[in-house]
Amino acid sequence: MGIDLAATSPPGPGLPVAGPAPAGWAILAPRSEWTSVTGGDPMTFIDCDTHLFEPADMWARYCEPSERDLALRIADDERGYSWLMHGGRRLGLAEPHRPREVDAVGRYRQRWLAGLDSDLDYHAFAAPYSDPAARLAHMDEAGLAASVLFPNYGISWERPLAENLPATLANMSAWNRWIGEVAAAGQGRLHPVGHLCLRDLDWLEIQLDRLSGDGIRLALIPPALVDGKPFSAPELDRAWASFVDHGITPVFHVANQPRPFDEAWYGPDPEGGVSVMTTIFLPTAVSLALTDMIINGVLDRYPDLRLGVMELSAVWVPLHLQMMDGGLRFSASFNGEGSGLALKPSEYFARQVRVAAFANERPDFLTKASGDIFMACSDYPHTEGTATPVSDYHRVGLVPDTSPGFFRDNIAFLLRAEGDRSR
Numbered sequence: 001m002g003i004d005l006a007a008t009s010p011p012g013p014g015l016p017v018a019g020p021a022p023a024g025w026a027i028l029a030p031r032s033e034w035t036s037v038t039g040g041d042p043m044t045f046i047d048c049d050t051h052l053f054e055p056a057d058m059w060a061r062y063c064e065p066s067e068r069d070l071a072l073r074i075a076d077d078e079r080g081y082s083w084l085m086h087g088g089r090r091l092g093l094a095e096p097h098r099p100r101e102v103d104a105v106g107r108y109r110q111r112w113l114a115g116l117d118s119d120l121d122y123h124a125f126a127a128p129y130s131d132p133a134a135r136l137a138h139m140d141e142a143g144l145a146a147s148v149l150f151p152n153y154g155i156s157w158e159r160p161l162a163e164n165l166p167a168t169l170a171n172m173s174a175w176n177r178w179i180g181e182v183a184a185a186g187q188g189r190l191h192p193v194g195h196l197c198l199r200d201l202d203w204l205e206i207q208l209d210r211l212s213g214d215g216i217r218l219a220l221i222p223p224a225l226v227d228g229k230p231f232s233a234p235e236l237d238r239a240w241a242s243f244v245d246h247g248i249t250p251v252f253h254v255a256n257q258p259r260p261f262d263e264a265w266y267g268p269d270p271e272g273g274v275s276v277m278t279t280i281f282l283p284t285a286v287s288l289a290l291t292d293m294i295i296n297g298v299l300d301r302y303p304d305l306r307l308g309v310m311e312l313s314a315v316w317v318p319l320h321l322q323m324m325d326g327g328l329r330f331s332a333s334f335n336g337e338g339s340g341l342a343l344k345p346s347e348y349f350a351r352q353v354r355v356a357a358f359a360n361e362r363p364d365f366l367t368k369a370s371g372d373i374f375m376a377c378s379d380y381p382h383t384e385g386t387a388t389p390v391s392d393y394h395r396v397g398l399v400p401d402t403s404p405g406f407f408r409d410n411i412a413f414l415l416r417a418e419g420d421r422s423r
């Protein structure tokens with residue numbers, strides 16, 4: 001999701017330009033298998049945001065046997081519509097995602113609301129989106145060296161199951177087991193994202209061990225309070241240290257996770273649909289979480305902790321960097337006390353955070369305003385995404401040869417592909 005800046009002018013003076021990362025943070029050459037697979041310049045493009053669809057019985061197959069009663073599943077109703085289910089509860093409609101066909105999802109939902117039978121064999125439709133071989137074939141056609149794979153249904157069920165921690169952990173664990181197999185089948189080109197929760201730190205460390213052992217380098221977490229505690233709470237330092245020790249980058253992605261505002265602001269959830277208030281305030285939660293981690297010293301204490309932001313818009317970044325720097329400077333002066341930080345907030349952001357930007361967000365303008373911290377993405381195969389990211393970015397003047405950070409090096413930084421870790 002992004003705001004269309006195609007008709008706007010570049011950001012004006014006054015917005016902070018985050019300088020190059022401090023010494024020791026330079027992006028080195030990516031792994032050789034990412035430089036050419038089918039040949040040609042487009043193969044320098046690593047897509048930082050795509051989605052891997054979970055098969056209908058994945059959670060039951062990969063849960064611990066003792067936890068199968070907690071497993072999610074995709075099941076068909078009497079009219080042939082497929083639903084993500086937990087027990088007898090519907091969590092979301094399984095939608096016919098095709099890039100740039102948002103209206104098709106709306107029509108499908110209206111068909112269901114009208115009481116008509118489904119006209120889609122969802123299981124056959126979605127099968128290629130779950131298959132590593134099919135994903136590799138799509139990447140070859142699209143001109144991609146590698147892809148980061150987020151969950152599909154995994155971004156829809158966290159908030160509905162928030163009060164059921166055992167089910168949350170069981171289903172995250174199932175996904176984390178399955179993606180180890182996906183990564184092994186990916187020929188070094190598929191990079192699935194783990195799914196984690198910070199509410200049980202013993203469980204977290206077990207999962208980080210598993211993910212690291214399977215070569216997984218990214219893990220999705222919600223930008224939300226952890227049982228009432230902000231990310232900067234001393235009790236959570238153990239989590240950030242463990243991410244660093246395991247060489248795994250926490251990443252944030254649009255998802256149905258705990259919201260930053262009181263639930264009354266959002267109104268009732270549309271069954272099978274999305275909340276307009278959530279859509280409008282898309283980057284609010286992640287900007288709050290990152291600000292807490294920067295202002296309250298987490299990134300200062302853990303300089304090798306890296307953070308990614310995907311499909312949460314990018315246009316907010318230049319102004320937010322200005323607000324963090326100015327807000328901290330003003331508060332310190334007004335209160336008559338120092339900030340306790342060695343760097344400006346925007347410098348921590350430039351050193352440790354990378355943000356995905358769609359072509360319609362004009363990442364060329366954003367880079368001029370905030371530095372080389374942005375990443376290329378497609379969101380494939382989601383309906384708000386694209387199947388032609390190379391040409392989309394080319395239309396706004398961005399090509400891999402002249403923008404290696406945007407197309408390759410910044411996501412390689414999050415994947416720790418610079419050769420700074422052997423495991």
